[in-house]
Amino acid sequence: MKRRHLLASAAAGLALAFAGAAQAQMDKVKACFVYVGPIGDGGWTYQHHQGALDVQKAFGDKVEIAWQESVPEGADAERVMTQMALSGCNIIFATSFGYMDAVNAVAAKFPNVKFEHATGFKREHPNVSTYNARFYEGRAVQGTIAGRMTKTNKIGYIASYPIPEVIMGINSYFLHARKVNPDVELSVVWAFTWFDPAKEADAARALIDQGVDVIASHTDSTAPLAEAAKTGGKVIGFGQASDMAEYKPTPRVSSIIDNWGPYYVKRVGALLDGTYEQADAWEGIAGGEVLIGEITEAVPPEVKAEAEAMRDAIAAGTYHPFTGPINKQDGTPWLAEGEVAPDGDLLGMDFYIEGIKGEIPR
Amino acid sequence: MLRLERRPNPSRFWLYATPPVAVVLTMIAGGLLFAAMGKDPVAVIRTIFWEPLFGDFAFYLRGQLLVKAGPLILIAIGLAMGFRAGIWNIGAEGQYIMGAICGAAVGLAVYPTESRLIFPVMVLAGALGGWAWAMIPAILRTRFNTNEILVSLMLVYVAETILAKAATGFLRNPDGMGFPGSRNFSSYPAAANAELFAGSGLHWGGVTAVFVALAAHVLLRHHVLGYQIRLAGQAPRAARFHGVDPTRLVIFCMGLSGALAGLAGLFEVAGPAGQISIDFNSGYGFTAIIVAFLGRLNPLGIVLAGLLMALTYVGGEMASTNMGLPAAAIQVFQGMLLFFLLGVDVLTNYRIRPVKGAR
Numbered sequence: 001m002k003r004r005h006l007l008a009s010a011a012a013g014l015a016l017a018f019a020g021a022a023q024a025q026m027d028k029v030k031a032c033f034v035y036v037g038p039i040g041d042g043g044w045t046y047q048h049h050q051g052a053l054d055v056q057k058a059f060g061d062k063v064e065i066a067w068q069e070s071v072p073e074g075a076d077a078e079r080v081m082t083q084m085a086l087s088g089c090n091i092i093f094a095t096s097f098g099y100m101d102a103v104n105a106v107a108a109k110f111p112n113v114k115f116e117h118a119t120g121f122k123r124e125h126p127n128v129s130t131y132n133a134r135f136y137e138g139r140a141v142q143g144t145i146a147g148r149m150t151k152t153n154k155i156g157y158i159a160s161y162p163i164p165e166v167i168m169g170i171n172s173y174f175l176h177a178r179k180v181n182p183d184v185e186l187s188v189v190w191a192f193t194w195f196d197p198a199k200e201a202d203a204a205r206a207l208i209d210q211g212v213d214v215i216a217s218h219t220d221s222t223a224p225l226a227e228a229a230k231t232g233g234k235v236i237g238f239g240q241a242s243d244m245a246e247y248k249p250t251p252r253v254s255s256i257i258d259n260w261g262p263y264y265v266k267r268v269g270a271l272l273d274g275t276y277e278q279a280d281a282w283e284g285i286a287g288g289e290v291l292i293g294e295i296t297e298a299v300p301p302e303v304k305a306e307a308e309a310m311r312d313a314i315a316a317g318t319y320h321p322f323t324g325p326i327n328k329q330d331g332t333p334w335l336a337e338g339e340v341a342p343d344g345d346l347l348g349m350d351f352y353i354e355g356i357k358g359e360i361p362r
Numbered sequence: 363m364l365r366l367e368r369r370p371n372p373s374r375f376w377l378y379a380t381p382p383v384a385v386v387l388t389m390i391a392g393g394l395l396f397a398a399m400g401k402d403p404v405a406v407i408r409t410i411f412w413e414p415l416f417g418d419f420a421f422y423l424r425g426q427l428l429v430k431a432g433p434l435i436l437i438a439i440g441l442a443m444g445f446r447a448g449i450w451n452i453g454a455e456g457q458y459i460m461g462a463i464c465g466a467a468v469g470l471a472v473y474p475t476e477s478r479l480i481f482p483v484m485v486l487a488g489a490l491g492g493w494a495w496a497m498i499p500a501i502l503r504t505r506f507n508t509n510e511i512l513v514s515l516m517l518v519y520v521a522e523t524i525l526a527k528a529a530t531g532f533l534r535n536p537d538g539m540g541f542p543g544s545r546n547f548s549s550y551p552a553a554a555n556a557e558l559f560a561g562s563g564l565h566w567g568g569v570t571a572v573f574v575a576l577a578a579h580v581l582l583r584h585h586v587l588g589y590q591i592r593l594a595g596q597a598p599r600a601a602r603f604h605g606v607d608p609t610r611l612v613i614f615c616m617g618l619s620g621a622l623a624g625l626a627g628l629f630e631v632a633g634p635a636g637q638i639s640i641d642f643n644s645g646y647g648f649t650a651i652i653v654a655f656l657g658r659l660n661p662l663g664i665v666l667a668g669l670l671m672a673l674t675y676v677g678g679e680m681a682s683t684n685m686g687l688p689a690a691a692i693q694v695f696q697g698m699l700l701f702f703l704l705g706v707d708v709l710t711n712y713r714i715r716p717v718k719g720a721r
Contacts, residue, residue, distance in 0.1 A: 038689060068682055069689035072644035075634035079426050080679055086419045087684065098641055101546055121541075161640055162530050163541055192526040192640055362531040 025274040031055055031264075032089035033067040034080055036096035037195035043220035043241035044194065044258070045069065048095045048118075051260030058265045062272060073098030078105055085110040091271055093264065094118065096194065097163060104128060114276065116267060119165055121347060126278055131263055132165070134284030136172040136346070137314045138256035139216070140321035141292050141307050142238050143176030145254060146184070146214040148303040149236060153183045156207035158200060158217035158224055159190050162360045164349040166218050171353045172321045173216055176310070178355055186356055187212055197223035204228065208235055216240070225251050236298065243293040254307070255293030262288055282343065285315045322346065327354040366712040376710040381656060381667070384702040391702070392695045401685055409684065410677035410695075423680075425563020427672045429634050432567040433458070433626035435668035437650035439571075439578050440619030442659040446582075447594040449615045453499065453514025454623040455647025456521035457492035461624020462631035463528050464491025466638050469553035470533055470544060480552045485566075485628055492624015493617050495521065500616035504609045510616065522643065529640040544638040547631070555633035567629030571665070574622060578661035591615065623647060652700045674699070 033052045037045040052065050066089065071080050077099045084092050085106060091114040094103045100120040107115045107125045115128045123130055146155045155177055159166050174186045187210055189203040200219045204227035207215055215237040217224040222244050228235040228251035239247070239255025263281060270276040283289040292311050295304045313319035324335030329352040335341055352360060389411075393403030414423040437454045444451050451457075465488030472480060499513035528534075530542040537545075547554045555565050582588035594601040594611055602608070626646065635642055653671050657664030678692035 032683070040688075066683050066686070068679060073639060073641045074636075074644060075429065075630070076644060078634070079429075079676070080683070082422060083419065083680060084683060086422060087680075098639060101543075101636060105548070161542060190526075192522070361527065362534070 026090065026272050028062055028064065029059075029090045029268055029271050030064045030066065030088050031268050032084040032092045033065065034071050034077065034084070034092065034094045034096075034099065035067060035069045036071060036073065036098070037220050038069050039067075041195050041220045042222045042244060045095070045220065047242050047258040048093070048260055051264040052093075054261030055264045055268050059268065059272065063268060071099075074102070077102040081106040081115075082109070085113045089113060091116065091268060097161075097165070114267075114271060123278065123280065129267075129279045129281070131279070131281040133258060133260075133289040134282060135165070135256060135258075135290060136168045136321055137284040138290050138292060139169045139172035140176045140314065141311050142216055142254065142256065143173040143178075144180055144307045144310055145238075145295070145299060145303060146173065146216065147177030147179065147181035148306070149253070149299065150177075150181065150184060150214045152211045152213050153181065154185050154187065154210065154212045155214040156187045156189065156204075156210075156212035156216070158203045158207070158215065158219055159188050160194050160219050161192060162190065162350075162362070164347055167352070167360060168322075168346050168349045169216075169218055170356070171349070174356050175326065175353060176321065180306070188356070188358055190361055191219055193219065195220040197221040200224050201227050204237075222247065239293050245293070248294070249296035250298040252296070253298050254295045257291040257293050259289050259291050285311060286317060328352070329354055329356055363717040364714050365717050366708065367715045368712055369710075372710050373713075376706075377658065380703060380706045380710060381658070381663075383706050384656075384699060385670070387702040387706070388695065388698045391698055395691065395694065396687070399687070399691060401687060406681050406685060406687065409681040410674060412677075413680050414673055414676045417680075421561075423676055425557075425561060426676050427669060428563040428568050429565075430672035430675050431668040432565070432571050433630055433646045434650050434653045434671055435571040435665055436567065436574060436626040436629075437619075437623045437647055438653040438657060438664045438668060439574055439661050440622035441650055442654040442657070442661065442664060443578065443582075443591060444615035444619050445595075445654060446659050447591040447611055447615050448598065449612055450511045451496060451499070451514050451616055451619045452511050452651065453496070453516075453518050453647070454619060454650055455643055455645065456514070456518035457495045457620040457623035458627035458630075458647045459518075459521040459525050459643050460495040460627070461488040461492035461621075462627030462635075462642060463525060463533070463638060464488055464494075464624070465628030466544060466547075466631045467528075467533060469547065469550070469632065473545060473550060473553070476552045478552070481555070481632070484553060484632060485625065488624045488628025489621040490624070492627065493621040495624070496616045496620020497613075500613050500620075503616075504612050510612070514616075518647070525638070525642060526640050529638050529642070533638050535637075542640055546637045547633075548636045553632060555629050557633075565629060565633045567626060567633060570625060570629070571668075575661040575665050582661065587614070623650075652696075656699065656703055671696075 035045040039045055039049045055063055056065050068080050071077050081092055093116045095118045097119045100122050103115050103117045104122050104124040107128045111127055117130050119132045120130045157170050157173060170188060177184045187207055189206055191199050191203050193199055200221050200223040204215055204224040213235050215224055215228055217240045225237050225244055225247040228237045233250055236251045236253045239252050241258050243255045243257050244252050295307055320340045322341035324339040325337045326335045328334045389407050393407055396403045396406045441451055441454055465484040468487040469484045499510040502508040502513055503510045533544040535543060535545045558564050590606045594606055631638060653664060653667045657667035674696050681687055682689055682692050
């Protein structure tokens with residue numbers, strides 16, 4: 001007990017020395033980032049790192065950034081974050097869902113260090129904030145393109161883990177594909193990984209073998225696009241998390257770009273000027289966190305116009321991708337005519353909507 | 363020109379000199395790598411090998427070394443027994459996962475009962491889970507002569523799939539709002555593998571690792587089974603004439619390494635990891651293969667090797683965070699260690715002789 005007390009007080013003392021009083025202005029902030037994959041993944045982690053670099057650009061000498069790549073979720077994440085807190089990080093961005101318990105465990109020991117957890121929901125301590133982006137808005141745009149572009153009426157989705165974030169992306173993608181093409185069928189492959197190019201490529205191949213000709217992915221690498229590229233233009237896909245522009249104009253016909261820079265700059269800025277508060281942020285296309293990458297010439301102009309109109313309607317707030325009537329997969333009603341999905345339903349989403357075949361793994 | 367000449371007997375000097383020489387060579391080659399990346403090689407190597415032990419945060423990091431080394435040592439000792447006998451269990455990662463799942467399942471099944479018996483029963487279940495998973499390649503080998511390397515490796519992927527199923531299905535936290543992952547053992551004291559002394563990083567896994575190392579040492583040195591293991595590895599035909607039953611040996615070695623990997627998994631899931639999650643396994647089962655060889659397949663050597671490996675992980679992370687090194691550079695550095703170890707190892711069985719004249 002004594003040792004733990006010692007550790008906690010030493011840590012708190014250190015943190016205090018670096019952080020000053022909780023809400024005071026700060027002259028210099030050390031912002032640290034924990035990444036689940038390598039920066040070179042070209043997707044999820046790459047985009048977070050771009051956000052980190054934006055912070056450096058925005059504040060120059062007033063900010064020092066540090067990061068750790070490829071941190072496994074679990075005990076290792078807890079150690080990495082403790083090390084970061086001990087070595088003087090004032091704010092730690094933990095950029096994967098699986099860091100949730102580790103973030104809260106470490107935050108308890110370092111009350112003066114701010115923790116920001118991407119895509120999570122647990123804020124057990126006042127120094128833990130969560131942030132996410134409304135990726136499902138981008139999926140609506142992709143679904144529209146997919147429904148229009150498919151020739152086989154079979155579209156595919158490479159899913160990572162059955163968490164609400166992923167399920168809502170699948171639902172949004174399918175919903176909007178069905179809207180423009182009532183014959184479309186969706187196949188979902190669960191990869192159970194965020195980053196594993198070999199597994200992602202296998203998943204893409206499995207979909208292509210089933211006759212799927214439009215593939216969306218919710219994993220972090222460019223491997224699915226690389227597989228699609230081998231089909232000589234028969235199969236198209238989308239950049240995920242990052243623009244993945246090297247696969248333009250086809251197979252990559254558009255993309256969802258995660259744009260974390262504005263949020264990171266805002267949070268670090270708030271810490272610098274003493275206005276930092278615990279938050280639960282969830283911005284989308286309107287807030288600039290979700291960008292739709294260029295729709296290429298491989299998409300006919302009228303489809304492109306339709307997709308862009310959807311993007312603009314979402315940005316303007318005139319259209320919500322989950323607007324009723326929508327039934328659940330088993331036929332029970334979820335949203336009534338004209339009803340818009342409450343955020344709570346989305347954040348806990350554990351069901352497919354009507355028309356999707358197959359089951360969510362449990 | 364130089365050529366390699368087989369030694370009549372393995373060199374005792376090189377047997378013990380190889381690991382330190384490999385470490386020094388790794389430092390030199392790694393230093394060159396870091397220098398080529400524009401980092402100060404001395405500072406990086408210092409951060410990796412010195413900081414966790416004696417640096418400013420050693421009070422925290424020393425404990426983390428034990429956390430990291432414990433499962434590596436436990437698994438590596440089991441593997442080393444098999445490796446010595448020429449039985450190649452490459453699937454410890456899968457046995458580690460199955461041990462964790464079986465042990466955790468027992469604990470979660472009786473949640474929230476409080477009883478002193480829960481944790482010991484979980485430990486047994488963990489060992490049993492790993493053992494049973496290792497019995498599959500063992501029995502397939504003894505019955506149908508399949509290759510245990512392939513079967514045990516492939517079963518890792520099966521275990522990973524079962525793990526995903528457990529985290530999203532049958533072991534999922536009912537209060538977790540639909541998110542994957544089991545309950546966290548840190549909030550269930552009767553089933554938690556907590557630190558024995560707060561802040562020390564030492565939990566039952568570490569204690570078991572030391573005990574197992576001593577037991578394995580005695581077994582190899584003083585027990586007939588240890589003699590049979592060594593004999594089977596060095597001279598399989600002679601072993602047969604000496605009445606060593608190869609079937610029994612395969613079953614024993616695979617079972618032992620599976621049970622130890624399962625134990626490591628249970629201690630990890632109930633302790634540092636805290637819960638069954640989809641990505642629960644982080645490669646201990648594979649890294650332990652390196653540790654086993656780094657420790658010369660000798661139980662006491664493995665204890666040192668496990669600690670050294672843990673040092674490169676914890677120190678490597680520090681170097682990576684503090685000095686902006688890519689994680690891949692640290693992985694290359696760790697890979698070099700095995701590379702140089704195997705390279706220098708040639709000198710144990712061979713000596714270098716200059717060749718006079720042209721050919």
